[in-house]
Amino acid sequence: MLGATRVRRAFTLVELLVVIAIIGILIALLLPAVQAARESARRANCQANMKNLALAALNFESARNQFPPAAQERDGSAWSGTTPPPMARHNGLSLLLPYYENGxxxxxxxxxxxxxxxxxxxNETYTKQDLAGILLCPSTEADRGRFHVTDYVAMSRMEIDASKKPNLTYDAPGGPVTDLIKSTLVSSYGAAKNRDRVLDNVLQLNRVTMSGSQVSLNDRRKVTPGKVTDGLSKTFLYLESTGKPKIYVLGEFRDENSSANNEFRWASQDTVMELQFYCNTQQLVNCSNRSRVYSWHPGGVNMALADGSVRFYNDDASPQSFVSLLTMAGDELFIDE
Structure with a gap:
């Protein structure tokens, strides 16, 4: 019709608010998916780091016919002699550097x-340095390499000592592993005593004990694949203990660079774990990162196995399943949970 005016229709305020609300809902739905995808990528990167670590340990074994030690330890105070001590203190990670192309x-x-x-x-100059992220999990806070820290740590054995209690300043409420044995949640391994070999992991301490001028060697010094009778694919080598030098308990920040948290440097012989405590009623992982198994991955932790593979272990799995992966000759049946 000639002369008719075209009416330009605009959005009403209500319509505009509806569109904005829909966009907001879509963004709210998208963000968790993006964050989950990013964490999945970070976890995959972390697993790749741990696989490289396990392969370095296997290359060490091929070259020297034994697995690397968890650490080299010497009982006693700092060495004051002018000649080298009978055994110098080092973490086993230092011995793996040539197999990382960090020769x-x-x-x-x-x-x-x-x-x-x-x-x-x-030594202090060269061991207190950043190793370019090969020992850091990208899921944790950035800029921690300057503390010469490792997120991947060996666990040498399960400690059965009912007298030890968690330090609730830096540990989650719980108790000693002995409680889990008494309640039959963990095997007694034939009524094994503390430091019996059946409680050992693959990675052991090369230790010397000194008494005056007398030096005795620890009899757990060498572990070969043949001694891992539970199977290389069912025994771990390295676990996550992430977030250092800060201390976290059940996701809560507690302290930073505390004297209670001096076991985090990749070159230190003290950066070795033992399974000592549980938290809540029976949880063995993700309780605390103070010389404990801990990650920033939702629901569990990565572990590098003695066959060079890496698996994700759920933090709500039974304590016996974790202990069976810890022991190298426990003759237990591991159930994949």
Whole structure:
């Protein structure tokens, strides 16, 4: 019709608010998916780091016919002699550096002297450095390499000592593993005593005990694949203990760089775990990161196995399933949960 005016229809305020609400809902739905995808990528990266670590340990075994130690330890105070001690203190991770193509760092460390020695060597300079993220899980806070920290730690054994109690300043409420044995949630392994071999993991301490001028060697020094009778695919080598140097308990920040948390440096012989405590009623992982198994992955932790594979372990799995993965010769039947 000639002369008719076209009416331009605009959005009403109500319509505009509805559109904005729909967009807001879509964003709210999308963000968790994006965050989940990012965490999945970070977890995959973390698993790749742990696989490289396990393969380095297997290459070490191929070259030396034994698994690397969890650490080299010497009982007693700091060494004051002018000649090297009978065994210098080092973490087993230091021995794996050549198999990470970090031979330059390895070559600079004088393994006759302790990792933090600065009197007879330059060890402290070369061991207190960032290793370019190969030992850090990307799911944790960034910029921690400057603390020469590792997120991947060996666990040498299960400790049965009913007298030990969690330090509730830095540990979650719970109790010693002995309680789980008494309640039959964990096997007694034939009424094994503390430090019996049946409670051992693959990665052990190379330890010397000194009494005056007498030096005795620990009899757990060498572990070969043949001693892992439970199977390489059913025994772990390294676990996550992430977030250092900060201390976390059940997701809650407690402290930073505390004297209670001095076991986090990748070169230190003290950066080795033992299974000692549970939290809640029977939980063994993700209780605390103070020398305990802990990750920032929702629902569980990564573990590198002795066959070079990596698996994700759910933190609500039975305590016996974890212990069966810890022991290398426990003759228990592991049930995949």
């Amino acid at each position: 330059a760092t390895f070559d600079r460390i004088d393994y006759d002297w302790d990792w933090n020695d600065s009197t007879h060597s330059d």
